[in-house]
Amino acid sequence: MTVAVVTGAASGIGHALASQLAREGHLVHLADVTPTAELAAQLGGVPHQVDVADSQDMQRLADNAADAAIVCLNAGIVGPTTGAPWEAVPAEWDRVLRVNLGGVVNGLRAFVPGLLQYGHPAHLVITASLAGLLTFPGGGAYAASKHAVLAVAEQAALALADTNVTVTVLCPALVRTRMSEIGDDPAEVAADALAAARAGQFLVTPSGWEEAIQRRTDLLTTGGTPQMPRPTAEPDVTSAYDVPPTPGVRQMRLVVEAAEYDEALRFYRDVLGAPVELQIHGDQGEKVTILDAGRATLELSNPEQVAMIDRFEVGRRVAPHLRVAFEVDDVDEASARAKAAGATMIAEPTLTPWQSRNARLTAPAGLQLTLFEEPAAEPDGPKGANTTETPPG
Numbered sequence: 001m002t003v004a005v006v007t008g009a010a011s012g013i014g015h016a017l018a019s020q021l022a023r024e025g026h027l028v029h030l031a032d033v034t035p036t037a038e039l040a041a042q043l044g045g046v047p048h049q050v051d052v053a054d055s056q057d058m059q060r061l062a063d064n065a066a067d068a069a070i071v072c073l074n075a076g077i078v079g080p081t082t083g084a085p086w087e088a089v090p091a092e093w094d095r096v097l098r099v100n101l102g103g104v105v106n107g108l109r110a111f112v113p114g115l116l117q118y119g120h121p122a123h124l125v126i127t128a129s130l131a132g133l134l135t136f137p138g139g140g141a142y143a144a145s146k147h148a149v150l151a152v153a154e155q156a157a158l159a160l161a162d163t164n165v166t167v168t169v170l171c172p173a174l175v176r177t178r179m180s181e182i183g184d185d186p187a188e189v190a191a192d193a194l195a196a197a198r199a200g201q202f203l204v205t206p207s208g209w210e211e212a213i214q215r216r217t218d219l220l221t222t223g224g225t226p227q228m229p230r231p232t233a234e235p236d237v238t239s240a241y242d243v244p245p246t247p248g249v250r251q252m253r254l255v256v257e258a259a260e261y262d263e264a265l266r267f268y269r270d271v272l273g274a275p276v277e278l279q280i281h282g283d284q285g286e287k288v289t290i291l292d293a294g295r296a297t298l299e300l301s302n303p304e305q306v307a308m309i310d311r312f313e314v315g316r317r318v319a320p321h322l323r324v325a326f327e328v329d330d331v332d333e334a335s336a337r338a339k340a341a342g343a344t345m346i347a348e349p350t351l352t353p354w355q356s357r358n359a360r361l362t363a364p365a366g367l368q369l370t371l372f373e374e375p376a377a378e379p380d381g382p383k384g385a386n387t388t389e390t391p392p393g
Contacts, residue, residue: 007052069120126167134216136351168193338371
C-alpha cells in the first residue's frame with residue numbers, strides 16, 4: 001500500500017486530498033494542528049497533531065511516514081488582517097509566514113531526502129493560492145506568503161529536475177472551505193491537483209484567470225503600472241445546496257425600532273433613496289413607515305463567516321448580531337452621502353477578494369450597515385452572477 005501525507009488535513013482542500021487519496025487505496029497520514037483522529041478512523045489513515053511551523057514536529061511526521069510516496073504540503077492560515085501590508089501587525093506577519101511559508105519549507109526539509117531515497121516515482125503537491133500568482137490590493141500577509149510559497153515550489157521543481165520526485169503547485173481561487181462558503185468544490189480541486197501531480201504538471205490554476213496571469217507577466221516585463229486582476233468571465237458559482245425553494249414566503253420585512261424616528265426616516269428615505277411604500281400615523285403617537293429597499297434576501301451566517309467578512313471589510317471583528325447590507329450603484333458616492341447625513345464610518349470603501357467594493361458604517365436607528373457595489377458586468381455576463389457582498393476561500 002502506497003503511503004501519502006497531507007498537512008492541513010482536518011478541513012477544506014486538505015480534507016478533500018486525504019479523502020481522495022484514501023479512496024485510491026493509499027495509507028494516508030493526516031496531519032493538522034486540529035486533531036484528526038476521527039477523520040483518520042473514517043479513512044483508515046494515521047492521525048498526527050502537528051504544527052507545520054515547528055520543524056521538529058514536521059521531522060517527527062516524516063519519520064513516522066518514512067516510506068511516503070505522495071506528500072501534500074497544504075496547511076495554511078489567512079490571518080485577521082486582509083488589507084494593505086502595513087495594516088497587519090508584526091506578530092500577524094510572523095505567524096502567517098511561519099505557517100504558510102515555513103510550513104512548506106519545513107515539509108521540504110523533512111520529506112525530500114526520503115522521497116529521493118524512495119526509488120520510485122514520488123510527488124510533492126504544494127498548495128499556494130491564486131493570491132500568490134496574481135496581486136490584489138489587499139491580502140495582507142497571506143498574499144505575500146503565498147507568492148513566496150510559489151517561488152519556493154519553483155525552486156524545488158528546478159532542484160529536483162531529473163530525479164524521481166515531481167513538484168506540483170496548486171493555485172486555487174475561492175474554494176468552499178472554512179474560509180469561504182462559495183467557490184469551487186474542494187473535492188474537485190483535490191482531484192485536479194492529484195491528476196496534475198501524476199501527469200508531472202507543475203502549475204494548477206483555476207479556469208478563467210489565464211488572461212489575467214498573462215497580463216501581469218506583460219506588465220512586469222514592460223515596467224507597466226500594476227492593475228487589478230480580473231477573470232475573463234464571471235465565475236460560474238452555484239449554490240452549495242441544491243435544495244428547491246419552499247413556496248410560501250412572499251416578502252422579507254426588517255422591523256427596526258427607531259427612537260429617533262424622524263432622523264432615521266430622513267436617512268433611509270432621503271439619503272439612501274429608499275422610496276416610501278406605506279406610511280401610517282396612529283392616534284396615540286404611533287408612527288410607521290415601510291420603505292421599499294429593493295430585492296430582499298435573508299443571509300444566515302455562522303460566526304466564522306461573519307468574522308471572515310469583518311476581516312475583509314474592516315480588518316477586525318466588529319459586526320453585531322444583526323447587520324444590514326445595501327447594494328448601491330456607487331459605493332463612494334453613497335458612503336459620502338451617508339457620512340454627510342450623520343452616519344459614522346467604520347471602514348471606508350475597500351475592494352474585496354471577490355471584487356465587490358464594500359464600506360461599513362453605523363447609521364441612524366443603531367444599525368450597522370454594509371454598502372456594497374458589485375463589480376462591473378463583463379460583456380457576455382450579467383452583473384451580480386453571485387452575491388458578492390458576502391463571498392462563498
